[in-house]
Amino acid sequence: GYKRFTTNWKDVIKDPEVEIVDNCLPNHLHKEPTIEALEEGKHVVVEKPLARNSKEAREIYEAAKKAKTKSMVAFNYRFVPAVILAKKLIEEGLVGRIYHFRARYLQDWLIDPSFPLVWRLRKEYAGSGPLGDLGSHIVDLARYLIGEPKRVSGMIKTFIEERPLPEDPSKRGKVTVEDAFVAVIEFENGAIGTLEATRFATGRKNYNNFEINGEKASIEFNLERPNELRVYWHEEPVRDIEGWHEVLVTESHHPYIKYYWPPGHVIGWEHTFLNELYHFLDAVVNDKSIEPQGATIEDGYKNMVILDAILESAKTGKVIEISY
Template sequence: MAQQGIAVIGAGMIGGAHAAAYRQFAHRLGGAVLHSVCDMNPAQARDLAEKYGFQRVTDDWRQVIADPEIHILSVCLPNFLHTEVTLAALAAGKHVLCEKPLALSADQARPVRDAADKAACVSGTVFNYRRIPALAEIRSRMDAGDLGRPVQISVLFQCDYAADPMLPHSWRYEFDRAGPGALLDLGTHAVDMLRFMFGDVAEVVGAVSTISIPARHLPMGAVTGHGHVALSDQTAVVDNDDVMSGLVRFANGAQGFVSASRVAVGAGNRLAVELHGTKGTARFSTETPSFYELALFAPGQPSNFTRYPNRPSSPAVGALAPVPHDLVSVGYAEVFGYMIHDFLAAIAAGRALENGSIEDGYRAAQVLDAIQRASVVNAPVPVAWQD
């Protein structure tokens, strides 16, 4: 992989996570160089490039895709730009990692899936939570049959970044540019975790949506991430959800509950997963990242929970963690790095990225569409997962 240039398109909050991860792992894979940061805000692009050691900046993503020195890129733009830029990158033969959601709808995601299937380059959707060692180990236990047949799963992604009503209005609060609000921003990860653990969803039985802050003040200046800026007297309507919850039925007959909130005061950034099988229960929360808990059924014995800590043998810990030792916490930045490592390793090996593919992004979009639709029609909505 000699001298393959890496670019990050979008220098906002999540672009920084990509840039940091590339800096950490690019040198381990033989000659990849940190080439460019692209953002329509040149000062923001320069700041990110200087912070993580990228060589150049530009304000035009088309220049990045046309540059023959750039072979690998991350799409870290607002949701409504993901499809256009990812399709252009695939058409140009670039290896591309697209932030979630892959698109605003499954109809928009389908052409991306089709293009990725035909392309010779490596592509993927950002599903970094699959790389949390505890969750990866729970998945391995499910595959091994330790928990028996899948029965029920709940996945809650709760954040409080939008709980402050004085947070400025931005594209995140507009359905046309962000799609469903908390559902797409956070629920994409939650839905992917449903699929990661239990497989394809056949039907959304029901869903409910809430907008708890119906309007926000327009900002006086540029907004980065979830930051505060001076506000004008004018307000704009929030027309996508602050909270969305859905009840689903899986193709294997199991049931699931998924919920996403951006206004859960005190939640910070919490993903909680609990799953039940005929032989046992596993549970995990990002608030306690150094372990998961498992209770296994034994006839005539109490089914108590046992903690299983991160260990050198846990997925990713021994190979990549800076301190591979029992109970050492693995944080968000490290897990994000593991995903970038997997992406670069797939490129180096000339193989597909299977754990978080474009196909996975498309399948998640199908479920997200069905949840959104069920919240509107107040009736079950099937998921066309077979196509």
């Protein structure tokens, strides 16, 4: 077992033997511990979303700019080899001008009305529902793969407005976050896209999917098949095999694969976290940059600005221009 433990996060941050803090606390406890850890000279990894809103995220970002240590937001899907390959194809010009980006992150763990009112369903703790929990991932992938957004519009919906209290199921409490969101996005480079996340997609357990359509090719990724990247070439060299090709991203020249198994042996969801933390520790030990592979605190802040803009659009019915 552990030689020491504590239930007080301040004890961890004040401990001189602690060099790295990994903040996996609920969203309402992202700001204060992260800022204090940075001020204490710790290297910090913080879970996504960076905060409950862009105001809190900005405070963390300002603290990170002053710190002399490494910090990263835990957007682990940047570390899926197939996603990295998608980015490589885009950056090498093989996809050409990008026209569309569409992403969906679908789950179904809230379809039962008797599911209790946990912290993720309360705004004071979570900040938002699947917008922050799942949408932050696909917004990050949009920025990572396509570029900066120019404007967004959004819609949110709460399907079940009251749920049993965890401490007393005979009583009910109000759900204060959305159950689902849909957004339309325009990028600075002229591409357009759609984003969707829900916890009410019956039959979908952890369906994280994106498709990119460009002038030369299209790319599709589905987290349920994490070792594959589907690619369609507009000008297929061999016309008789024109169609979508499934590329198995498990060769030793693909990112991170050589650290695990022989070529062709698949890796899983858990490996995204190993890859992510390997990248962070390598940056700390060898004084390397977190970006562009990892998500910086600035990336986390910009992510929250976009999420807040989607919420604002949903409330006002207006298209919201993105301004950092």
